[in-house]
Amino acid sequence: MNLFHISSSLSILNSNTITNRGEYSKKKKKKMTTLRRGTRQMWNLMENGKIIRDSSSRSMSTEPRTTRIQEGKNGEKIFKSPFNNMNYPTMPLHEFVWENTGKWGDKVALKCGVTGRRYTYAGARDASNWVARSLLNMGFKAGDVIALVLPNLPETAIAFLGSVEAGLIVTTVNPHYTVDEIRRQLINSGAKGVITNAEIAPVVLNATRETLPSKSPFIVIDDATLPVPSESIPFKDLIDRGKSLPPVPNHPWNFDDVVVLPYSSGTTGLSKGVMLSHKNLIANIQQVKASTDDNVWKETTETHQEIAPLLLPTFHIYGMNAVMLPNLKLGVQLITLPKFTPQWFIDVFEQNKVTCFFLVPPLLLFLATAPMVAKKHIESIHVMTSGAAPLAGTDVERFYHRFDIDETKLQFIQGYGLTESSPVTFLQTLKSKKYASIGNPICDTEARLIDLSTQEDIVTPGKTGELWVRGDHVMKGYYNNEEATKNTLTPDGWLKTGDIAYFDEELDFYITDRLKELIKVKGFQVPPAELEALLRTHPDIEEAAVIGIPDERSGELPRAFVLLKKDKTLKEKDVQDFVKGKVSEYKELKGGVIFVHTIPKNPSGKILRRVLKEQYAK
Template identity: 55%
Template structure:
């Protein structure tokens, strides 16, 4: 009851805040830096402090997600965009409770780790929240991983059970043979593509069995690890990121505070609709989309993979109102002839993250359909797995920036060489952040934890940034991706954004290659638009005059059919370097 009252007060405060923001819109725009102040810490640190900190309840993650559903129990929570399978909020909450009971009844103990290895299905989300309700810890695994990659993660977390789907069950069986204890539960979601292997447990059985099992009591606290996603961090091989219940709950409330005006409240007559095309195993899809939006009553339409026609059909038929994407999705919307205005007409907000997106890329989309920016808002977010998803938000006025550090998130900018704090606009340094959303540490990896988290819990992001007079931050690149030309730093993202403005260029990537005289020089990889045939000289001449001499494409230009990227749209520069460096 107290928690419900707390959330009710929070909602009232958000309504009041929204009204105040509207009344003070002009004032806010004339002095945007007023939302952030720069203070000096006890040891001389220069700390960017947001002015609008928010409260968050001391509550377990799964309890937080379902805490307010008495206001919309019959609204759809999850629906499969392929087969139409759906769950109302009341059904989804009950299902997760039954799943948690069944998992514990199988012999799993509180704190055991379950591997969740499945594409985006409603049942994938239920398995995640069901495991948490049983006092278990979830490690999401990329379902497209190889057997070797899956096995490594299973061993690192000491997984005691697996939830997967029938289309990849055979691969998972091979991966688990030497990684899981004998007779470990192997649970399979029937995705109607593959068959359920003999001896495995159908996912639906967890719900059926759980109805007759007793309630599960746990001793879990907000400080306990809830989820262990994997991240490479700033350098090195993937590491298990220990995120607590508090990390994730606080970040959901922080995000809602800063992005709240992008969403409309769930009522008897309105419900936001969001397609889940971002992979649920990634922190962006998991926390910033699913957990965050379920906590506030959104209808989520799951899509197991990106198929252009299916994706567009879901947008139109379900009248999607909010779209979470990554740069490749935004570029698809602006470039593909399949996309028509009717696919976008119900959208009022697009939020992009995971990789930089230039203003020119956003302008392409708005200009293509003559979209009024007051009718369709474009926002960007920035964060890391280690920050439970979101750390900075951009409010739609400086598309090239990541905006300001969000509520409860402190920030610093530290000179890479001198290690001194930067307090001058335009100077670049490594971005450091701190707050309740910052990870507990890396699983069984004290050395990496100490290299990434300072003693007073500042997270070194590994991203190079600068800020302007309004305290809006701009990411120039990753520390390990900077190209050093004659001692000058060349951010690949800057050249990539420029190259994508060429009328014949669909996509671009830039890396540094060795040079006997200059150390390194930039080399570009280009994907051209259909029917276009620019030459290497065309591309080089396009860049000339637009950037400094040391940023010219002295390493050459190579044309590819596709730029290699990971599932969230980040360019795989290491792959480009290993395959095309010469």
């Protein structure tokens, strides 16, 4: 369940090799007596089966806002969110997102960061309604699946919400997919039509041949500079025609109806459709808002509007339901970028006073290292939120140090989640300086930590296990894949994340790696993310990826792929010696070091270790 194809953990972090101010460290020199003492403290503070910690002050307390361990019906140890439970508005997703549009109708909702074309909130709301009318007029029926094969454009949000208003199920497709990959998702999802853009229309059209029903709508957001297939229907025609069509009729619906069908696990196997309902998405948006300070993301007023780049791909759950939809709900101005280029990226910050930024680790490293980035580009930002891929605490400190930033004025939040959980399940608090931590379960979220060997609950600080989560934001299941659903969801609703985690003495959680990516050396588990974070601390190394290669005696050995900084040179032994002594002997790079020109990643920054294994592991 790999969120960035499309469902791995929002954050696979290293915390074993990095120590920050006040941060819990799992270094081997720390004696186990400390952990045993922490365990005694926790159980001594149990009250009717509850372990209580004050999440606001990060000290053991009986204050109302607490993370607790409670005993379940069958004796399981459940980590309870420190935030109060809440009720969710029972309404369709599009109505929820557009609910307050009347308050800020004249403010910009969506602006293209390349061309400058824009829609106000009133204009975007009307356009999405007209799109809904036109889709129904074309023959779509409530419950049909429509595929959106789109980069981030202002019209992407309009197409998405218009499709939802028409009662359709939206399956979002990676626009970087090959013809065969697009075709497979169209077939698997049962899509009855496609919306794409002019740049990739020929590829997408090829994928639809002999795939979609005959005369299925092929809708293209056209660009005056690019030709479009003659079979295509211009997206602007949907908007123009919709103005004169009858209103969207009230159709039967249920809060638990599936509304989106993103695909998951592309990096660990064939992708599966993740069935997410109106309730799942709305619940998660509300859960995140209830689990953060009111000053993190402010609702638009007559005198204030947040401005945020929308660079994270919206075909992916992070860009979709952690950035695009919740920010439209708050009246934020979203500046879309169809892809990352350094100049386009800088132009957005040059031309707009960006106030909040949602990113992945490669973007943070770009900000921290690229010569073209200046302090003026980030001075207006008050909060940055990261997820998706390995991020060590030193990566954040490197960014702060470069620009001499006051941490109270630009605050950093780490999050964790999966496509299967809509996506967010854990968040840091603003006051946290544990940059490598994912924090606590968000509102209405429960968690368990399961020992990999015994399958029993873990209640010992520092001990790793598989993280399980449960809540209203957890998916209904995998589309047409009962076996995969049973392997991932327990009968009582627990989602097995496949991520390895531990918690510290203050009940803050850390993700160390993916269960399926662990390297097994003579039976010992080696998390690749731990070694990758260590390698990134070398002054001459820009990026690194680690995989396990087969070995007759040890089972597997760690092999590193290293991207050096410009004009820097290292030898294999230099890298191996750098790691040696900093980790246990079985974690040393005995599988060798290969210097590369690029580290393969998916669009959201997750290292594609499968690709490395296919290319180099011989």
